[in-house]
Structure formats: C-alpha cells, structure tokens
Amino acid sequence: MLGYVVRRFFSAIPTLFLIVTISFFVMRIAPGGPFNQEKGLNPIVKANLERQYSLDQPLWKQYLDYLNDLLHGDLGPSYVLPDFTVAELFRAGLPISIQLGASALILALLVGGALGVIASLKQNEPSDYSVIALATAGSTIPTFVIAPLLQLTFGLAFAWLPVGGWGGGGLSHKILPIITLALPQMAIVARLMRGSMIESLRSHHIRTARALGLSDLSVIVKHALRGAILPIVSYAGPAAAALITGSIIVETIFSIPGIGRYFVEGALNRDYTLVMGTVVVIAVFTILFNLIVDILYATIDPRVRYD
C-alpha cells in the first residue's frame, strides 16, 4: 500500500505541472488585464504598474518566473489586493472554508446516508417517497434561493441566528452557511445511498446471509451497507475537494471570508496570480481526495488490491 501511495504522489507532479501550465496560458488568452477599469489609467501610470508586476516581460519569461516561484512555495502577490500575497489570502481564508466545507460534508453524509438507508428499506412506501421528494427538492432548489430563505426565516423572522458575517468563527454564524452547503449534498447522498442499498439488498450474498438466519440488523449494517457505501465514497472524494475549497455563492451571501470567491473574482479581475493560486489549491485537494478514496476502497472492499 505504501508503495502505491508513493507512486501516486510522484504521478501527481506531472499532473499538477500540466494543470498549472494550461491554466497560466488560458488565463492570459482572456482579453483585458488586471489594470483595466472603468476609470481608465494614464498610459504612463499603467506602464509603471505593469513594470512593477513584471507584466511588461515576454509571456514565456513570466511563465518561467511563475514556475520558479511556485517551486519555491511562492504564489506571488495579488495584483488586485496588493496589501496581501496570494499565500496570505489563503492562510486567512482556507481554514474557514475547510471548517464550513468539512462540517457540511459530514452532515450531508450522516443525514443523507441515514435517509437513503431508510428509503431503501421502506421501498415504495410513504417514507421512501418523502425522502425522494426531499432529495429532489434539495438538489433542484439552487443555493442562491435557499440561502436568502434561511436568512429571512432564521435571521429576520425568528431572529435566532445572525443573517451574515463570520463573527470571529462563532458557532451561531456557521449554522446557516453549513446547512446551505450541506442540503444539496445531502440530497445527492440520500439518492445514491438509496439506489446502492436497494441493489445491495438484492445481491446474492445478502440472500445467503438471510438464508443463514442472520438478524435483520446484522444483514443491513454488516453486509448490505458495506457494499452499498462504495458509490458514496467515490462521490464524497471530489465532493470534499469542492466543498472545502469554498463556495462563492454561500460565502458572498453570508459574508464569509473564505476562499470560495477567489476563483471567480480572481478570474473576473484578471488577478492572474490569485487565479493560479486557487487552481493549484483546488488541484492539490482533488488529487489528495481521489487518493484517499482509492485507499478507502481497498479498505472497504477486500476485492480491491493495489500491490
């Protein structure tokens, strides 16, 4: 297993390199630059700015310089927020996005998983239909509708929770954003879980287990669930990477200082280094979580072996 992990680690390097290279050049194809704005800059001033950030250098040189800095762990300055380096922005925002994303994922897995199991056991009964209805609603109502509804209900009408802000990380500030992030994931997990449980319950080994006279609980938890959980695991990997790198919608509506907004804002602002930094972070997390999924697979399913 260790050999496998090491191999995967080394194979991630060319992947990352490709991602960085493609993103770098794609970003530069977009017209306009970081210093184009409604109030046009004096050409002398603009030249001074471009010189300061080496944007006056040929593109290949900028690319090599970026790679060199990246290898030394330097993500560069942010063009649009010059008081901060890209690394500083991530240091401040990433822990917040991770907290929210991880909590939302755990909540989605527990609640969604439980709902899925219940639905599969009560197939075609009222409780099954209600779970399906909930799951359909959860995955079709967009976040930008759910978030303001939660704000109106719990922030204004009942005034139980703050409408927005991070409040230094107080629990009350986290509840609504976590629920907003978790709901669509919960719906997907519930549907996946229901489907794979139904399939698992129909399989030969479950029939055998039942024939052997094992208790219902033992059949479901020990045997059916173990097989049924695999699709959830493969779904949870990429979902985790997406959740913990933040959501622009949730972070903007709830005024959360995470990193979710940097990708879109960075791209719109042509803040090249910020976009590149975000790409690197998302890529690293995606690669990491895919690796974790593969390791979990081997642990859960004895038929999977990597050595």
Place this chain on the structure above:
Amino acid sequence: MKTFFRTMAAGLAVLFMALGSANAEVVYNRGNSADPESLDPHKTSTVYEGHILRDLFQGLVMQDAKAELIPGAAESWTVSDDGKVYTFKLRPDAVWSNGDAVTANDFVYSFQRLLNPETAAEYAGMLYPIKGAKEVNESKSSPETLGVKAIDDKTLEITLNAPTPYFLEMLTHQAAYPINKKNVDQFGADFVKPGNLVSNGAYTLAEFVPNDHIKLVKNPKFFDAANVEIDVVNYIPTEDRSAALKRYEAGELDSNDDLPTEQLDEIRAKFGDQVHIAPYLGTYYYTFKTDKKPWDDAKLRRAVSMAIDRDFLAEKVWKNSMFPAYSFVPPGIAGYEPSVADYGDMTQIEREDEAKKVLAELGYGPDKPLKMELRFNTSENHQNTAVAVQDMLKPLGVEVSLVNTDTKTHYGLLEQHGDYDVARAGWIADYKDPETFLRLLVTGDGSNYALYSNPEYDALMGQAASEADPAKRSKLLSQAEAIFVRDTPYIPLLFYSYHNIVSPKLQGFEDNVMDVHPTRFIKKTS
C-alpha cells in the same frame, strides 16, 4: 433569606449596569460595498477605499460632513497672486499615531513617493498639475525635482505648472494623504498591516480580515479627538446588496452605501427616510468611436443621442436611482453652469421626429438602415438600459445589436481603441470641479474612449487651465462643454445618485454630492 437574595440580586443588577455604562464604547458597523484594494493611500483609487482612508489619515485639507473643504493637517494656507504657489502652515499639534510630529517633510516624502514610478500609484496622474510631477512619474527626472518643498518643519510650499483652482479640492482625495516615512522604512510593503500602520487621522487600524471586516479604533492622539464620539468603526464589505439589506434590517449594520436598486420601490415603502438617495457627481454615458465611419459625423451622433428617452431610463429601468442627463458635467458644482443640450426641453415625440429627419437627410432609411453595435460590461442594469435604448432607436430605423462582455474585456477593448461603434462607460468625480469630467475629451487623454479630438475644445481647456480668475475659468469650461454638446462624442444618459441606507441611530450622516461621510463627524445613540 429572601431579603438577602433580593438585596444580592439588586446589587448585582446595579453592578452590571455600572459595568455596562463604563464599557459602553460606541461601535459603528458600517457597510462598505467592497474591501479596499489597499490601505496604502498612494495605491488606492476607489471610493470604498476613500471612506476608510478618510478616517485613518489627514491630508493637508479635508472635507466636513457636508463635503465642504476644511483644514486638515494644515491649519491655514496662502496662495500667491499668480495662483501657482501654495504655502501651507501645518498644525503645531498634529502628530502621528506613534507620537511623531507631522512635518512638512512628511508631505514632501509622500508626494515624491506618489509620483515615483517605482510606487506605480494609480492616481499619480491626478497630481500632474504640480510642477515637475509628470516628468518624475515618466522617469524623466528624479523625485527630488518635484515642486513640493519644506520651508521649515511646519511650512510646506507646493508650486504648480499653472493656476489650478481645483487644486485644494484635489488634495482632499486619498491619494494626496501623507504616510509616515519611518513606518515605511521599518516594514516595507507590510507597513499597511494592522499593528504596523502609523496614521495621522481620527482613527487607527486595529484589524483587517479580508472579506470580513476592517476595525478602526479612535486615535487618542488626533488633534480633535475630544469631539470624536464613535470609538470603534467596523467597515464590513457588503458585496451582496440584498444580503446587506437583510443584515441592516437585523441590526448587524448601522448603514450601508448601496441598495438592491431593483427593489427600490419596496425598500422606500418599508424604510422611509432611512433611505438616502440624491444626486452624486457621476455620469453614466455611451461613447461613440468618433474616428470610425459613420460615427465621425457629429450630426449623426447628435441625432442618435436626441432620440434616447432618458426619463424612461431613469424611472423605469433605474427606478429613480439615477437622473436624466443632458450635459456631461452633473449639476451641483458651485460656480459652474453646465452646458445642457437644447433638445432636453423638447418632448420625446418632437425629438424622435427631429432625429428621423436628420437621419433621412444623411441618407438612412428603410432601404439603408443604420447599423450600430452597442457594447456594455456585464450587469443586469447595464443590460436593461441597453435593451431599452435598442428599443427606442428601432422606430428610427436604427438596428442596434448588443454585445455584453465582462468588465476587464470591455475596458481592455476601449483602452486599446479596439473596434467598437458605441460602448458604455461611467465617470465619478475625483474632486468637485468640472475639469474632472471635461478633461476626458481632451485629445489623447487615457479615458478619451471616444478618441475625440477637436483643436477648438483642446484650446478652451488649455485656456481654462491657465486662467486664474474662477469666474472666467468657469465660463471657458462651460464653452468647452457647449462644444461637447454640439459634437456629442459621448451620449450622456444618466447622472448617478448615491443610495445609502442609514439607521435613525446615526446623526451627522449628511447628504452631499461627493457622498463623503467622515466617521469623526458622525454620532450614534443607542
């Protein structure tokens, strides 16, 4: 026993009340549309930064609650007879937050730094009226040659190229604020970080968490600290205007500087006089590319401009959050009378008939429709405006096609003088003077997206620049604007307004055309 508990309870209650009032620091949670790009005054440009920096720093002159000019770090000043030399006397008691005296050399250092090309200051161009400024910024001469000299510790002399009547107004802009040299030498670029930043204004920087809040606390060393009532001001970025309004309603914000204007009717009904909407010095306009056929024809441009119904745009599209514009310079600048297009007085039907007649004279008609590509940067309101204009020009036989791109692509194209017929743009005044608008149409200006070039216009602007008499200068500028109206390189569509929502707990948040509200003049009752 009962009495004992009662006494205890009463005692505790009194104790808590006493503690409460002793600690009752006044906190103002102030919604601000966006985080600042930077807290280094020399690297900023936007109004969001202006609000914060106005609390942190004191320029030579400042603005009061009504945006009127007041002494800042300078207590008085004199202007030479030819209007070119300004001599400022600094306050004897002005100090930095680290205790250092604010000296004339601080300003010499700051102006030199602003214009030094290595600083790459966006607003360096604003200070080109200072002698030698442009040459320094172009790397043609060294920063020491700049016309800003310290006569002694408390006397500063600034020499200009020409009498510049708006010079003092210009100095109220954040780019003209001083910074502390020792502070920059010690921390380099990190001098702007909380804990490092030394400032000379009513507040000092305590915390800056990007996308969360900026906390400023009252500066006890500020010369007028005795009259500053708000102890803590938290600037809270509110990108999502609808969410910000909910936070305001929940009491999490005491004011916000923007509103979801699409819901303005409902908001007005609900919040009444907490909504502050009034004209602001800014113009929303469409620019023609005047060096491209057929847009090089002033008659054609004027006809298109004439046919657009500004009242409809202001009322229906912008829900009266903008005002109809018939001149480029908005009203509200004391001593200046904008030159207004004569068709402003005609009815919409008369204007359409007149425009049709002109287009027919120029050979356009059903057989030869005028084709016009209208570009705008992505925004729901810009889109709605463009669709309305498209519809208004249809009866005239003008076929308008719409092109929508993101802001950077849009302004990148305009700046590089790419291929466009008509494009949207906007301009917000940096200081209260018509020059801040009219200079955009001088040949070769960086923001002259019309590529307009008229020697007559340039000559009038040049004369105005060297005219020391304010009344004569104002007249020259008005004449220049009359040429603008005749030639119509831009279609002025709407004047901006500011849209603040302000809690009844705040006093001293006064409406003014610059939308300037220094926290030191605001009071908050609980």
